[in-house]
Each structure stands twice: as structure tokens, then as C-alpha cells.
Amino acid sequence: MADDAFKPLLMGYLDGELTELEILRMEDHLRGCAGCTSELEEFRRLKEVTQKMRVVMPDDKYWEIYWSNVYNRLERRVGWILLSLGSILLTSYGLYYVIARLLLQGAIPLVIRIGVVALVVGLCTLVVSVLRERIFFSKSDKYERIKR
Amino acid sequence: MNLSEEGSIIERCKSGDREAFGSIVQKYMKPAYYVALGYVGRPEDALDLSQDAFVNAFRHIKRFDSSKSFFPWFYSILKNLCMNHLNRLHRRREESIDEMAEEEGQIPIPIETTDPETSLVRKDLEVKIGQALAHLRPKEREIIILQHFQDYSYQEIANLLGIPIGTVMSRLYSARQALRRELERMGVTY
Numbered sequence: 001m002a003d004d005a006f007k008p009l010l011m012g013y014l015d016g017e018l019t020e021l022e023i024l025r026m027e028d029h030l031r032g033c034a035g036c037t038s039e040l041e042e043f044r045r046l047k048e049v050t051q052k053m054r055v056v057m058p059d060d061k062y063w064e065i066y067w068s069n070v071y072n073r074l075e076r077r078v079g080w081i082l083l084s085l086g087s088i089l090l091t092s093y094g095l096y097y098v099i100a101r102l103l104l105q106g107a108i109p110l111v112i113r114i115g116v117v118a119l120v121v122g123l124c125t126l127v128v129s130v131l132r133e134r135i136f137f138s139k140s141d142k143y144e145r146i147k148r
Numbered sequence: 149m150n151l152s153e154e155g156s157i158i159e160r161c162k163s164g165d166r167e168a169f170g171s172i173v174q175k176y177m178k179p180a181y182y183v184a185l186g187y188v189g190r191p192e193d194a195l196d197l198s199q200d201a202f203v204n205a206f207r208h209i210k211r212f213d214s215s216k217s218f219f220p221w222f223y224s225i226l227k228n229l230c231m232n233h234l235n236r237l238h239r240r241r242e243e244s245i246d247e248m249a250e251e252e253g254q255i256p257i258p259i260e261t262t263d264p265e266t267s268l269v270r271k272d273l274e275v276k277i278g279q280a281l282a283h284l285r286p287k288e289r290e291i292i293i294l295q296h297f298q299d300y301s302y303q304e305i306a307n308l309l310g311i312p313i314g315t316v317m318s319r320l321y322s323a324r325q326a327l328r329r330e331l332e333r334m335g336v337t338y
Contacts, residue, residue: 008317011324015295017302017317043324046331047296049338053274055182055297056258058191066177066199067170073203074166 003029006036014043095120149175151217158214161206169209173202176219179308180226182298186290187230189255189282197233201226220310230286257281257289259297273338280330288323295320 006029012018013026030037099120103113149157149171160168180201184194205212205222212221256278261270281289294300294308295316302316309316331338 007321008314011317011320012302015302015320017313042328045338046324046328049273050277050296052261053259053277053297054261055185055293056191056260057178058181058195062195063177066195067173070173070199070202070206071166071170073199074206077203077207 003033003036006033010036010040010043014040014047154218155214158209158212158218161209162212162214166206169202169206172218176222177202179219179294179300180222182293183223183226183290184230185257186293187227187286188233189257191258193233197229198226201229204229217307217310219308223309255282257293273336276331276334276336277327280327280334280336283330284323284326287319288326291316291319292323292327296324 006026009018009022009026012022018026030040099116102108102116154172154175157168157171161172177198180198181194184198184201185191188194188197201222204225205218208225212218256275259274259278259281261274281292284292290309291305294305295302300308302313305311305316306313311319
């Protein structure tokens with residue numbers, strides 16, 4: 001079993017990432033610690049085995065179009081926002097127009113008028129609630145649950 | 149590109165210069181891919197998520213302090229997207245009775261050997277290592293991919309992930325230990 005205090009240094013020693021002073025300290029420790037010496041050997045074997053291995057990379061053609069893909073997504077997002085805004089505006093106006101006409105017509109029974117008012121108030125409440133939630137989340141740190 | 153050059157490019161991005169953002173993307177697209185691959189395992193998903201993360205980063209670039217390095221900030225966005233992706237997969241899997249039989253989150257990391265004369269035994273080992281990696285925690289996979297398989301120096305990893313070199317070493321220790329244990333459990337000798 002490796003000595004806890006030397007475990008991180010063991011990695012630096014294996015990968016040639018230590019300063020001269022740290023190397024001397026590590027080598028001094030290794031002379032007297034069988035646990036660290038045997039762990040170092042096992043890690044060395046693993047490193048040798050994986051030395052020529054690489055994670056599979058996408059073809060070069062993917063890297064060539066990578067930025068244009070990001071660019072297209074950026075552009076599309078603006079398009080979607082404008083499309084959504086336009087739809088919201090037109091739908092809201094249409095709804096307002098239809099509801100105003102419905103409520104002002106004396107021939108429409110009271111129960112239907114009440115139903116329409118309840119529907120509109122319910123819809124508005126839901127929209128406001130969702131908006132409030134979104135605003136609250138945008139103010140708090142979205143990434144706070146991620147440990148660094 | 150040093151930190152101050154990066155800072156001035158970020159300032160241009162803040163004023164909406166998309167072309168400037170292109171040079172940031174070119175610089176970090178590969179590390180972004182490795183990080184995402186460490187999380188999700190599938191190269192196509194890793195590419196897709198890393199691109200989405202750049203889009204989100206550009207949208208929120210005004211919130212970023214340009215005196216700091218870009219990648220650790222971007223890394224949080226990417227990690228969040230990967231976690232959401234995994235959560236969605238997990239939920240979908242829970243909903244599907246057939247797929248529930250499959251072990252969760254174990255998409256083998258695709259590994260290949262750069263040596264052209266690769267034996268069948270070696271090929272098998274690549275597959276086994278990829279499978280073993282899939283059983284590690286994302287944080288362990290990520291550091292193994294960066295250091296073991298892509299040869300990033302400790303300093304580069306520390307800069308990329310925004311962590312001290314001491315943390316790089318201790319994370320690497322536990323990741324390698326976990327990989328060794330997993331290979332042992334699978335009965336792989338090397």
C-alpha cells in the first residue's frame with residue numbers, strides 16, 4: 001500500500017513532471033517504502049501498455065467544418081428567437097382580438113364568457129409563473145451543482 | 149495565443165464579433181471534444197455537445213471575465229450540457245424495459261493504437277481498456293483521457309480544468325488506481 005502523502009508525487013515521478021528536489025525526495029522515499037515501489041511498478045506497466053493508445057478522433061474533415069457548424073448553430077439560434085418572438089406577438093394579438101370580440105358580444109352566454117376569462121387568466125398565471133422561475137434560475141448559478 | 153491575446157479576442161466576442169469567436173473555437177475544440185468524450189463516451193455525441201457548449205458560451209460571453217482563462221469557464225458549461233445529456237439518457241433508459249437490462253452509462257471509450265502493426269491481442273486489450281474506462285467516474289475518465297491518451301502535461305491540464313497541479317496529481321492517482329482495479333475485475337492481464 002502506497003504512503004498517502006506520496007501518492008500524488010508518485011504520479012508526477014512516473015510522468016516526469018517533478019522538480020529535481022521533488023525527484024530526490026521521491027527517490028529517497030522509494031528506497032524505504034515497498035508499498036510505493038510496487039505501486040509505481042504497476043502504474044508503470046499500465047502506462048507502458050497504454051502509451052501508444054489514443055482515444056478515437058473524428059476525421060480531419062469534421063475538424064475542418066467544426067467552426068462552421070458552431071457558426072450555423074449561432075445563426076440559427078438568432079433565427080429561432082426572432083421566429084418565436086414574431087409568433088408570440090401575432091398569437092397574442094390574435095387571441096386579444098378574438099377574446100375582446102367574444103366578450104363584447106351580448107349574444108354570448110355568461111357561462112361561456114366566464115369560461116373564456118378563466119382560461120385566459122389561467123394561461124397568464126402559468127406564463128408568469130414559468131417566466132419567474134426562468135428569471136430566478138438565470139440569476140442563480142446554473143452550474144453550482146457541478147463540483148470542480 | 150497567450151492569456152492577454154485571448155482576453156482581447158474575448159472582448160471582441162463580447163461586442164458580437166463571431167469571427168473572433170472562431171479563433172477561440174479553433175483553439176479549444178479538441179480539448180472540448182476530449183472532455184465531452186470522457187463524459188458521454190460516444191464520439192458523435194461528444195462532437196455535438198462540444199459544439200453546443202461553444203454556442204452557449206458565445207451567448208453568455210458578456211458574463212465572462214476576460215482577464216481569466218476561457219477554458220475553465222467554458223468547461224463548466226460543457227460539463228453541464230454533458231450531465232444533462234446523461235440524465236436524459238438515464239431517464240430514457242428507465243422508461244425502456246428492454247434497455248434497463250443494459251448496464252447504465254457504460255458506453256466504452258473508443259481507443260485505438262497508433263502502432264500500425266497492431267496484433268489481435270493488442271486490439272482486444274484496446275477494447276477492454278475502453279470498457280474499463282467506461283466504468284470509471286467522469287472526472288477520472290476525463291483526466292485519464294487528457295494525460296494518458298492525449299499526452300497533455302500537468303500544467304496544461306491544470307490550465308484547462310482550472311485546478312492546481314497538486315489536484316491534477318491526486319486526481320490522476322485515483323483515476324489510474326480505479327482503472328487498474330477495473331481491469332483486474334475484468335480479468336485483464338497486461
